Amino acid sequence: MKYSFWILLLTGQVAWAQNEYKASAIEASLKENAHSVIRRYETIFTVKSPGEATERTHTVITVLDKEADSQAQKMVYYDKFSKITSFEGALYDAEGKLIKRLKKSDIEDYSTYADYNLFDDQRVKAASFPKQPTYPYTVEFLIETTERNLMFYPTWMPQHQQNVAVEQSTYTVHMPAGLALRYKEMNLPTPGVVTDSPEGGKTYTWKLANLPAVEFEPLSPPASEILPVVYTAPTEFDVQNHKGKLTSWSDVSRFYHALNDGRDIIPDALKQRVLELTKQETTTAGKVRSLYKFLQEHTRYVSIQLGIGGWQTIEAEKVAMHKYGDCKALTNYTLALLKAAGIKSFPALVRAGDDEPDLLVDFPSFQFNHVILCVPDGRDTLFLECTSGHGPAGYMSDFTGNRHVLLILPDGGRLTQTPTYRPTDNRQQRRITVNLTDQGDADANVRTYYSGLQQDAYASVMQRLNRDDQRSWLLKRIRIPAFELNSFAYNEQPGTLPAVTETLALTARRWATVSGTRLFLPLNLLSALSPAEPLTQPRRAMVNLDASYAYEDSDTVVYQLPKGYVPEYRIEPISIDSKFGRYKSELAVNGDRVTYVRHIQMQGGRFPATAYTEWVDFRKKVAKADRTQLVFIKAN
Incomplete structure (x- = not known):
């Protein structure tokens, strides 16, 4: 019918x-x-x-x-x-x-x-x-x-x-x-x-x-x-005879807590292992790091989406036995490990994703797709991404950083925020030495230190890709025409704010242009910014500079010139200030050695629609400064 x-x-x-x-x-x-x-x-x-x-x-x-x-x-x-x-x-x-x-x-x-x-x-x-x-x-x-x-x-x-x-x-x-x-x-x-x-x-x-x-x-x-x-x-709602109310964030927390209460029991032998692992640690942070490392070495992430299992964790005892779990299970298991060490912690529901918007904080509802663990430690709070197989304890990245989360507390939860990474956290510090030939070819050695959000992509490549695929990935990221990558290496420095150091050896053909007795040398080898897209009609939406626009870059490039060249003119230091960031560059010439220093600090945030014209102007000035060339003339 x-x-x-x-x-x-x-x-x-x-x-x-x-x-x-x-x-x-x-x-x-x-x-x-x-x-x-x-x-x-x-x-x-x-x-x-x-x-x-x-x-x-x-x-x-x-x-x-x-x-x-x-x-x-x-x-x-x-x-x-x-x-x-x-x-x-x-x-x-x-x-x-x-x-x-x-x-x-x-x-x-x-x-x-x-x-x-x-x-x-x-x-x-x-x-x-x-x-x-x-x-x-x-x-x-x-x-x-x-x-x-x-x-x-x-x-x-x-x-x-x-x-x-x-x-x-x-x-x-x-x-x-x-x-x-x-x-x-x-x-x-x-x-x-x-x-x-x-x-x-x-x-x-x-x-x-x-x-x-x-x-x-x-x-x-x-x-x-x-x-x-x-x-x-x-x-009000009812899922598989699990009833709940939904008028406040405390209602959401109470439902999640009731659904998962009592599932944090681990075997006695594992409790003894926890005490053994943490006996040399004198601080809460040290114990957390030790147990987090144990979690990463002895479990793996899988997704479990069966019925109410999308919200109810499997028991910590089963995770201990099978060595796997989803975000709920691994978070609950970590909570149980910390509990055995005498450390209180609480699940935190979050909407995770690099491009996911923040919660609608004034509309309590089930807006979450992930759970992490919150560990209060005096005036400090440590958040743990329990599904990560290699990330350091306490680092949220832009997957779960800089957003509201709902703490699951026994008496009703509350919203709090995960860490926000500032420009000084997200650094790129680069030093390059370049030897130029009479034909304008260049041999360059590059050492770059990335921290915070700027190291995320490099740390991921180190963990996910073999060396050949790392090389292919790197070749696509280097924006130099006609170059060869002779060697590369990566080194991780774990910590609450992790870092990666990259070393490269490059050969670039015709990096400098030779014309008669003149040598035209582009100064910014790897970090030049492009202009922003101008608008052809009045702006309507506010300007949204997300977390990727909060960073600090410093470049020092030392050029060794071929013999006999001197600067044709002097380049004055450049300084550009705006509400979006600050840029400066300067040049020093000492005989046949040229040192170019560039620094830029960008500020993320939201700005009114009328500020977009200023943004375009700022990026235009920076792009022009980054295209600066120094002209040398060959002395007789």
Whole structure:
């Protein structure tokens, strides 16, 4: 009966589509800067109880060019908590005429199992229409699911990326009597509407229409801070008979604590091992480092996503036995090791990822994808990334650094922050010696010290790649034309703020240009910055300089000139100051030896949109200074 209903519905849609899905019916303003136009995006989320809901999504998208061909694909994820009850789709030509309707055989069903996932019950149903020879064309999908994990409610963000226009979109949430909806609206032209339903509950409705495509400006904040979005969350939920409330961060913490309480027991023999490992350590930090090293040497990370296992850890005793665990299990296991050494620690839920935005701190909900361990130590606090097989204790990198986390405490948790790495933490200190020939060729020896966030990529390469692959990776990063890499080496210096030292031996052909009796020498060998992208119209979004823009670079390059050359003119020191950073460079000539010193310190942060012009000007001046050449003339 249900399948017949969908066939009738789609048949009705086809007749309607021939009139309304014509690409020519799209307003010209919606096609401007757009690769696709969302004709319809209707989501209906119906909550039946704290433990069950249905979600029905109807999307119709007109693809304008090849950049949006991915819209002709649909992937729907499910697991033991969810069931896909309907998966329908249709393809239309530019006139809105039906080309193809999805068949059951067109829909693939497979596991999302990956190499790092040892246990995972998540699956996906996927379908795609064949690539079309002409544009535009239109795709339609009707998806209905049943959900039994109501820790999470949907997030509505129809205009989810740039170069997508929206003709019309609606989001409707039906709540039964006795259950309230929590929501947060951002960047909406008009707020949602709440009405009473005949059954005694409430219906919440949001609508958007005629949204032109957006092109993100350079250094824009995350899309969720620019585009319309509605976050929704429950006040009560039930997952596999685990009940919880969700009105505060303390509610989230209490649920997680109750779910995992009592799972930090380790065997007596392991407790004795802990005491043996830490008996020579006189400080909490020393004991933590010792046990963290033990963790890294005796366990490995796997992902375990089975049922409530996405949030409930396996017992520490099992980790001790099997020597593996996911982020929850390894964090809980480390907590148990520290507990055996008399050290208190607490799990901390975090939204991890190099490009992940921070939590919505004013909207308590399950926004997390990872857990780390917090170890208070007097006035200091140490955070541990328990899934890392080689990172130093206490270092968060930009994967979990500089963001809010939720501490899981027995009496209700609270938000705190992980370490923020300052420019002086993220250093690059480089010294280069260069011997130049009469033809302008150069032999260079380079020694570079990277610390903090600047060492992350190098430490990762050291751990993940063999020597040949390291060499290939390095060759792509060196921005010198016509060079040969004669040798290279890396050396790690672990610590709360880790560092990597890199040594290179290079040969560069025609680094300096010889013209008659003159020698034109570029001074900045490896660290030149490029200009920023200028804007052709007024800036709208604030300027977002993330953690990667908080750094300090120092370069000293010593050039040994061929005999007989003297400077044709003097180059004065350069100093450039702005709210974004400070730059200076200077040059010293002593006989046939030239010493170039460059220093730049950049400041991350957020600045008003009007500051972008200053940013472009600052980067333009720095780029010009970095292109400075010194001209030498050969003496008679």
